Amino acid sequence: MKLNIANIRNTISTAGLKVTPQRVAVLEAIYKLGNHPTADKIQEYIRGEHSNIATGTIYNVLETLTEKGIIKKVLTDKDVMRYDGITESHHHLYCRKTEKIKDYQDTELDEIIRNYFKKKRIPNFEVDEIKIQINGKFKK
Amino acid sequence: MKLNIANIRNTISTAGLKVTPQRVAVLEAIYKLGNHPTADKIQEYIRGEHSNIATGTIYNVLETLTEKGIIKKVLTDKDVMRYDGITESHHHLYCRKTEKIKDYQDTELDEIIRNYFKKKRIPNFEVDEIKIQINGKFKK
DNA sequence: GTCTTAAATAGGAATTATTCTAATATAGGA
DNA sequence: TCCTATATTAGAATAATTCCTATTTAAGAC
CATH class of the missing domain: 3.30.1490 (Dna Ligase; domain 1)
Incomplete structure (x- = not known):
């Protein structure tokens, strides 16, 4: 998986998206956290590790990354959406x-x-x- | 499927649950509506057809029926839970x-x-x- | 390196789905 | 018919997510 920042930036850029610190941070969080984090966990991680980030931005970024197929939404029995950095079939x-x-x-x-x-x-x-x-x- | 009221009452009763008008109405709505309605659709249907019902009651009843295996929760990509009256494997x-x-x-x-x-x-x-x-x- | 601008983000309010609470009502057994 | 555990009501509270608008910024053009 794309564990380092250079690869993450490249992934975002190749999808035709602007490489913003927020996008990098969200994608990095998903890769680092693993285990299908919720938007909330992602935010928590980013706020702990790096800088501040708006909640709305997290959701925006997640939506954008999902549209580009960089991440996937995971179905759950509960009402909280989870996100997955592995897009190979599994x-x-x-x-x-x-x-x-x-x-x-x-x-x-x-x-x-x-x-x-x-x-x-x-x-x-x-x-x-x-x-x-x-x-x-x-x-x- | 259990389309008539007598069968619905029986289904609820056999599960060891009290047969309340609200439970009958919810289960009837799920069977009648088909296509995996949301709690909201169920409420709309009941309010149109029959009497009033509290929103909390809808969720309560859905939870109880799910616990007893009378209905099932359906996973979706969206964040709204849906319910299914067919519990045979499908x-x-x-x-x-x-x-x-x-x-x-x-x-x-x-x-x-x-x-x-x-x-x-x-x-x-x-x-x-x-x-x-x-x-x-x-x-x- | 600077300028420009379309696109992205911040911050907070708004919305939506769901759960909780405490007061009242009722199903069903005694 | 009465009793009581259980269910329902209405509305407040919470949680997840979306929306809004002003501000900022990435990245291509100069």
């Missing part, structure tokens, strides 16, 4: 108890599903992306 | 453009996935349920 494990979300990559499963939808078409629907949400609980 | 088609959610049942696919996870275990995770979210767009 799935999520949702723990009912702890509300943790963990990434789950499984190329074999992807392959099986891709093959399945190659032969089977859904009428009147054009498939872009398939995400699998696996609910259960983490054993410790 | 998946959802999400349209990026119209934000419509359509049910998608596919027993063949379920079978493939069930078999897959029979042989492949995810370390430290106990799987309860697998949901597939298919993003794309409806062709008209």
